[in-house]
Amino acid sequence: MTKKRSGQQLEKPQFDFRVTETIHEETDNTELETEIECPSCQNTMDLYSVSESPYYSCDHCKFYLYT
Numbered sequence: 001m002t003k004k005r006s007g008q009q010l011e012k013p014q015f016d017f018r019v020t021e022t023i024h025e026e027t028d029n030t031e032l033e034t035e036i037e038c039p040s041c042q043n044t045m046d047l048y049s050v051s052e053s054p055y056y057s058c059d060h061c062k063f064y065l066y067t
Contacts (some may be wrong), residue, residue, distance in 0.1 A: 009024045010056070016035075031032070032067065034046065034047045035047070036056055038056075038058040038060070038061065038063055038064055040058065040063040041060055041061040043058055044058075045065065046062070054067045
């Protein structure tokens with residue numbers, strides 16, 4: 001689509017939208033590791049609260065990672 005304005009022809013901007021698909025798999029709490037490497041400080045993170053809402057915690061840098 002083009003429009004004329006003051007004798008000039010203006011082009012409609014073209015946008016390129018790309019759709020990506022993200023697949024989320026359900027996490028089985030029995031498959032979680034009890035210890036993982038902390039992405040912040042590379043120390044060991046421990047798994048806590050396995051029954052309700054599991055998360056990893058690093059005692060060294062206080063980084064939390066929720067699953």
